[in-house]
Amino acid sequence: MYKRVAIEFSYDGTDFYGYQIQPSVRTVQGELEKALERIFKVKVPTVAAGRTDTGVHACGQVAAFDCPNPRLSENDIRNALNANLPGDIYVRRVWFTHDKFNPRYEAKKxxxxxxxxxxxxxxxxxxxxxxxxxxxxxxxxxxxxxxxxxxxxxxxxxxxxxxxxxxxxxxxxxxxxxxxxxxxxxxxxxxxxxxxxxxxxxxxxxxxxxxxxxxxxxxxxxxxxxxxxxxxxxxxxxxxxxxxxxx
The missing domain is CATH 3.30.70.660 (Pseudouridine synthase I, catalytic domain, C-terminal subdomain)
Incomplete structure (x- = not known):
């Protein structure tokens, strides 16, 4: 039974080729999904509220994914992510949300x-x-x-x-x-x-x-x-x- 998870996170965009995953270059989404794969041992696709360009930063980016381990708490997921992410990405908040949550389409502002x-x-x-x-x-x-x-x-x-x-x-x-x-x-x-x-x-x-x-x-x-x-x-x-x- 998967749980839909939302995360709010920050990143220093200086050393990233933007947010969206691309082959052969370092991106924020790429590093996030690598960390999730290390934690859960399976590929975990993510969707985000916005795609920032190369060099652009974020204080409050939001992404969502299906958590393969329903036993983990919100705090467990946050700690696991921060332990596996590089130093220029930091997860500030994690919460469980409804099954269809997509931050790109549900953002009001x-x-x-x-x-x-x-x-x-x-x-x-x-x-x-x-x-x-x-x-x-x-x-x-x-x-x-x-x-x-x-x-x-x-x-x-x-x-x-x-x-x-x-x-x-x-x-x-x-x-x-x-x-x-x-x-x-x-x-x-x-x-x-x-x-x-x-x-x-x-x-x-x-x-x-x-x-x-x-x-x-x-x-x-x-x-x-x-x-x-x-x-x-x-x-x-x-x-x-x-x-x-x-x-």
Whole structure:
């Protein structure tokens, strides 16, 4: 008798070729499924709430799988996983859920955090987790630009590549630009689902506004264009975190 298990876990994406399993390269899903196979001596497929790109981190990724040993408690599974996972993945929480639970389809909200170190000098101890941007940024202008992104829109211009099969209409609940401390800026994006590279594209476009190269209204023009060539491109991956998934 299998039990459906959900896990919430963190990872440092620096040394991974993204989340999704791929042959011949190190991925988060690959390491997770290797650990499960070591524990249960059989292959255990997993499904996750989101697929992060190469170099992107997570604080609250959620995955689900069928546990082959029904005698194990939630705490047993958590301890076994953390004993078998590499040091750059850590399971924070485990819970039993209903038999058909799929975090990809049941998520009601995904929250991403993007960190910008807006300082003259690079911080060697933060460089894996922030975008070092040594030029002045106008936070208020970025907030004005962010307002155009809230709601249900066609985000084709904010995707990493042509999304031929995917619906490019997405709903964004909120985009906040927060100064956490004098030199650290957080861009928090909340939505139901996202196109590939969409959050990094949002950040890159808002930074363009923050440097006064674009007026805030330019964000709406890019959105309405549905054309990636009108966009400012992508912010670096290492400042991005999948912060939390809500069900």
């Amino acid at each position: 995904r929250i991403y955090h993007y960190y910008i170190l807006n300082s003259e000098f690079k911080d060697l101890f933060l460089q894996r987790y922030v975008w070092w941007f040594p030029y002045e940024l106008d936070i208020e202008a970025m907030r004005k630009g962010a307002r155009f992104l809230v709601g249900t829109h066609d985000f084709a211009a904010f995707s990493k590549k042509d999304e031929e099969k995917e619906n490019t209409v997405k709903t964004i609940f909120n985009v906040r630009v927060v100064k956490l401390r004098r030199e650290l800026i957080l861009i928090r994006v909340e939505g139901i689902s996202f196109l590939r590279g969409m959050v990094r594209s949002i950040v890159a476009n808002l930074v363009k506004v923050g440097t006064h190269q674009w007026p805030p209204e330019r964000i709406e023009e890019v959105l309405l264009s549905k054309d990636r060539t009108e966009s400012a491109g992508l912010a670096p991956p290492h400042g991005l975190f999948l912060y939390r998934v809500l069900f």
